[in-house]
Amino acid sequence: SYTFVRRDDYWAAQSPFSKYMYNFDKIKVSVVKDNDALQYEKFKKGEQDIFTVSRARRWVEETDFESTQKGWVKKQRVFSERPAGTSGYFFNMRKWPFDDKWVRYAFCYLYNREKMNKEMYYNEYGYMNSMYAGSMYENPDNNKFPFNPDKAVELLKEAGYTSRNDDGWLVHDESGRIFAFELDLPKTYEYMATPVQQMLKDYGIDMQIKFVDYNTMIKNVNERNFTIGMLAYSGLVYPNPETSYRSILADQNDNNNVWGFKSDRVDVLLDEYDTCFDQDRRIEIIREIDGIVADVHPTAWSTVRNYIRTMWWDKFDYPDWMLSRYVGEHWDIFYYWWIDDDKVSRLDNAMANGDQLEILPLDTEYWPEYLKNNQ
Template sequence: MTSMQHPSTTHSNALNAVITSIKLAGFSLFMSLSLASPTQAINSDSHQAVMKDTTPTTPKHGVAMHGDVKYPADFTHFDYVNPYAPKGGTVRRSVVSNSYDSFHPFVLKGVPAAGVSHYLYDTLTVQSEDEAFSQYGLIAEKIEMPADRSWVTFHINPKARFQDNHPILPEDVIFTFNSLIEHGAPFYKAYYGDVLNVSKTGQYQVRFDFKNNKNRELPLILGQLPVLPEHYWASRDFSKSTLETPLGSGPYKIDSFNTGRSISYKRNPNYWAKDLPVNKGLYNFDEIIFEYYGDQTIALEAFKAGEYDFIVENIAKNWATSYSGDKFNNGLIVKEEVEHEQPVGMQGFIFNTRKDIFKDPKVREALSYAFDFEWTNKQLFFGQYKRTNSYFENSELASSGLPSKEELAILNTFRGQIPDSVFTTVNQAPKTDGSGKVRKNLRTALKLLKEAGWTVKNKQLVNEKTSQPFKFEILLYQKSFERIIHPFTKNLSTLGIQADIRLVDTNQYIGRVREYDYDMFIMTLSQSNSPGNEQRDYWYSTNTTTPGTRNYIGVSDPVVDQLVDMIIAAPDRESLVTRTRVLDRILLSYHYVIPQWHLPKQRIAYWKRLSHPKVFPKAGVDFDTWWTNDQ
């Protein structure tokens, strides 16, 4: 399962906002109607369905990945909302990006406007933000599946409506799913790849049958499917981006927009699901406005001037030095640090191993010794951050110490196929004393580079066989990150390596990352408390050449492929944790990333006209639960 990105200091937000989060993500959904009947999914491979569990089943209001759901069938609202929150008022938010050019977030073309998929489209089910992974009914009022999870049936609420009052039917679910699989972004084809077919089984029932019963997460992630209106798209081309106002089923409609500069959403007074328990206390603002700013510094000054109401601060220096003054002292602006229990994932310098220069793990490890986190944290971040040492940092899923007995039972099956260091070495990022003197680390780096076939000639690192100089480019779109990278490139220069910073605009950045057109860039590989199908998009060998996946590194390893399949098939929480830790260890051993830093909290500020519930969910700030005091 994917999750929201933790707001650490990174410039990857623009890309992640477009292609990562399931909760906010778009789907690529164009198909020719001749490709499939309206009640049968495309089945383009030869897999056959497994023997199905015929034990009688009972439709339920919610399902958990492991164990039971927290909330009973008669629950009235989630614990982290204020069910009596007043409705009304306007809230203004910001987006640091050059522009947007599409209201169609379901194709890779274009840059979608902020909020368009989140506020306009309902999903079959919704996730609670205070459980590891549980889904509750939204469009589907009930979920039905056997114990072996070899299929799932969603019972659509007869009251479910699109915003034109057209009923939401099984045909719409099937249309959406078929379109996604046939023409969607590669991530979603992999995400739902274990579905054999989907069919209408009743007036308000749609059933998904699976290729096998090993993917226990699949019924829950199918619930995340946004449902689009087949009748609306019958006369439109899904393959093209557009600024035509779309038809959705969600709590808001697009009210007005200034292309690339702002967009306004108005709450739909006739929203069909406004009184459901999963929506109580949510979507309280009458109007939500997103204002676009091309520069983070300008955006911060605009916030302090009252041009918008809420900000998540991702830059440590700003938090330490810019959130002060009369407006903060007299309480007009409120500062908070919100702790959360969400894995922060791995933020780091991402190597593109498709490039010959970064294919050798020793080279990648060597470059990690040139990054001085301790000095950076002390001098640039005011000591606010912790070093990241896991792809699943800040969670029980992270590996630590030497492998446990349970982990060794898995690792031993891969002996000879993985580095021996996995069994004997605790993999931690290089350390310094924070003084800025990194001579010892650079000596280690040079030793590794020499072992990898590189040598220094005339103060330049060159390949001993080809005399090729060691130089590469670090792709950026956020200028504020340059001050953090410069000390790193300076240390690389001492090694004889030429590392150039390439600053581009948001649209070019997104396009280049989608096509893997970079040597190195900075990204947060976000994770959730319940890793599953999305791991394919990050690590599967089949995604190394397919544009638009999240295998940014270019990982192609049969052991990693097997481990991802094992994680997806984990029968219980204990085995999921063990298998994820093993994957973590193996990924770390190959030095695919130079780990950076994390913060197990969110830094937020807001004007006092806003209020939030007393209790934050375990996942952190959920802005949909907030309200304004202007009524």
């Protein structure tokens, strides 16, 4: 473990930009290597004060214990306007088989996100259909790609995959190539990829999973030595599509245009966007770019949520909004929360006597409500 200690001689302590922030005198960080279960048990025992729940199964099945039932530990989904970022299966459009638009579309129609959300994620997520999911920049006309195997089979036939071999794999009519490709990913991603592998197998597509470490996976993506990648990127409050969609980047390594995306129209829009200071027009530009990209469809988008699931022992106080509007992550706790001595005493007494404390609503939606009331 290691401990951060707050300086008492910080020169800007009373600055308007830091006043009322950084309220903890000490922050102790305990390192638990590669053992999420142990980390959670330490939190439940009171050895840690805060825990962020990343897995839906744990949130639904493992957060109902005595301390939460008694209100000693609070748990909430805290909503914000933080950019969703992007995640899903990124196609290398420079290479077969995903150089064919209908093949990319077919993959998306076979990628049953609805089933995975229900059976694996307890319906805790929504569906990403844009580079700017859930924001004002998302093009509302983007194809949502619901699970539709009939449509997928139709598109595969248009792409030249009309028959299977004796092993049940689709074979391209003209080239004779078996529809097979390799997905490199870390072992920890296996639980997300194997259901998709089975979905594709049912329709004659052989997605072969090869386990590599994360650094190797990213190195291969950056060198364009991949066919498909399961990737995720954080988002920006103000979009900067220049670094992902500029055509000149498509044939270069080590940049965010991992797909090999090219569009003359997008290049024109990017030039305008870079010198546009009218926010309404900037939104129009991004939406048009988003629509063009959605039509090309270089990514099979995954699921999304615009909240974090967090738990904490009831010794803190915080602003009404809890977490900041555009960051909305647990790191905000270290910036804006503080220890409430009265709550500490109340928690100690409640635990000693078995008393009940307040149970908070499951969701806190300060920022979504603020946006609704101030548009």
